[in-house]
Amino acid sequence: MAKKKRKxxxxxxxxxxxxxxxxxxxxxxxxxxxxxYVLNEGTLEITLEIDAAVIKDERIVYALSDGDVxxxxxxxxxxxxxxxxxxxxxDYDSKTISDELNIINEIISVKQGNxxxxxxxxxxxxxxxxxxxQNALFSKDYRYVMTxxxxxxxxxxxxxxxxxxxxxxxxxxxxxxSLRKSVSSEKISYYSPSGGIVSYSxxxxxxxxAIDRLAEISLNDVRKxxxxxxxxxxxxxxxxxxxxxxxxxxDWFFAFEIDKSYMTDIQDKNNLKIRLKxxxxxxxxxxFRVQDYGEKSLLILQTDKFLHDYLDDRYIKVDLILHEFSxxxxxxxxxxxxxxxxxxxxxxxxxxxxxxxxxxxGESEEFAVVNExxxxxxxxxxxxxxxxxxxxxIKIFDNIIVxxxxxxxxxxxx
Numbered sequence: 001m002a003k004k005k006r007k008x009x010x011x012x013x014x015x016x017x018x019x020x021x022x023x024x025x026x027x028x029x030x031x032x033x034x035x036x037y038v039l040n041e042g043t044l045e046i047t048l049e050i051d052a053a054v055i056k057d058e059r060i061v062y063a064l065s066d067g068d069v070x071x072x073x074x075x076x077x078x079x080x081x082x083x084x085x086x087x088x089x090x091d092y093d094s095k096t097i098s099d100e101l102n103i104i105n106e107i108i109s110v111k112q113g114n115x116x117x118x119x120x121x122x123x124x125x126x127x128x129x130x131x132x133x134q135n136a137l138f139s140k141d142y143r144y145v146m147t148x149x150x151x152x153x154x155x156x157x158x159x160x161x162x163x164x165x166x167x168x169x170x171x172x173x174x175x176x177x178s179l180r181k182s183v184s185s186e187k188i189s190y191y192s193p194s195g196g197i198v199s200y201s202x203x204x205x206x207x208x209x210a211i212d213r214l215a216e217i218s219l220n221d222v223r224k225x226x227x228x229x230x231x232x233x234x235x236x237x238x239x240x241x242x243x244x245x246x247x248x249x250x251d252w253f254f255a256f257e258i259d260k261s262y263m264t265d266i267q268d269k270n271n272l273k274i275r276l277k278x279x280x281x282x283x284x285x286x287x288f289r290v291q292d293y294g295e296k297s298l299l300i301l302q303t304d305k306f307l308h309d310y311l312d313d314r315y316i317k318v319d320l321i322l323h324e325f326s327x328x329x330x331x332x333x334x335x336x337x338x339x340x341x342x343x344x345x346x347x348x349x350x351x352x353x354x355x356x357x358x359x360x361x362g363e364s365e366e367f368a369v370v371n372e373x374x375x376x377x378x379x380x381x382x383x384x385x386x387x388x389x390x391x392x393x394i395k396i397f398d399n400i401i402v403x404x405x406x407x408x409x410x411x412x413x414x
Contacts, residue, residue, distance in 0.1 A: 057248035275319035325362030
């Protein structure tokens with residue numbers, strides 16, 4: 001009888017264990033899951049998107065007659081003052097022959113200067129732009145340097161000159177002399193009036209946005225004017241038409257209007273940060289001129305960076321960086337209020353939800369940068385003094401609850 005009773009007790013004990021296990025399982029599955037993100041340090045920018053008018057030092061060379069033009073330099077080439085840029089002829093045949101002569105002269109220069117065999121002419125092409133790269137380095141236009149190096153392509157050279165690869169130097173010189181006799185002697189040569197970048201593109205606003213008008217430009221001038229881009233490539237040029245222009249490759253400017261409400265953020269600054277949106281680069285600029293127009297102000301900024309990327313642009317979009325905040329960056333949707341304190345919910349290492357107060361030092365529409373608080377040691381959790389009381393705040397690598405409306409302090413997550 002006692003033996004049966006012991007068996008019954010063991011059986012009941014096993015049932016109790018099973019029931020407790022099942023109960024623990026249910027409790028564990030009652031725990032909710034919550035989406036979190038890992039807290040990291042970052043920089044938050046408060047920016048203002050603006051439309052700016054570009055002002056460059058552009059010196060236009062005009063045609064002195066009607067006729068077909070042979071261009072000796074490419075769009076974007078850097079030249080010194082007094083370099084032959086174009087020749088104008090009164091008949092198309094002379095223009096065609098002149099273009100052919102330009103190609104032959106280029107090959108002769110490569111062969112004479114580098115002393116290479118015909119199968120290595122392509123590699124010699126790279127040496128032709130060495131001076132361009134050196135000039136870009138001198139002017140600190142590093143983006144042009146990188147773009148030029150990355151775009152080096154000997155296949156382009158071979159394509160252009162493949163018809164002459166089998167010619168010896170003597171044959172090329174003889175062919176050049178023969179062609180020269182066929183070119184009309186009636187030609188007009190055009191030289192670069194100054195050093196800079198060659199451009200064959202025009203928009204008709206070069207005189208409005210001229211360097212010598214920087215002190216005169218008004219608020220109305222920087223509002224977008226009607227214009228149309230055109231170029232003189234492969235065209236017959238008429239007398240007094242623009243033929244090419246030389247753009248100074250150092251300083252350039254952009255001018256824009258700005259609401260009075262933003263001037264308090266920048267009025268005491270001599271330098272401002274701008275993001276060039278087309279190339280996604282942040283640059284430092286110098287405040288050149290500020291003009292008050294009541295509710296609006298005119299602002300003109302000066303820079304010497306990345307002009308080569310904006311040779312043909314007259315109006316561009318940029319971000320004016322008003323403020324920068326560095327620190328722990330949280331989503332504003334994560335912020336809640338508890339017991340009169342502003343903070344977020346954190347899932348700790350044991351999946352227990354803890355409320356941590358925060359102190360916001362800067363914010364945008366989506367994000368906020370918060371104070372890390374006073375720390376005893378590097379990497380420790382900092383504390384904030386709020387209303388005379390210290391509270392532990394958040395720290396890097398905390399798991400922040402994305403949707404705080406569905407949790408409470410002390411809750412255990414799955």
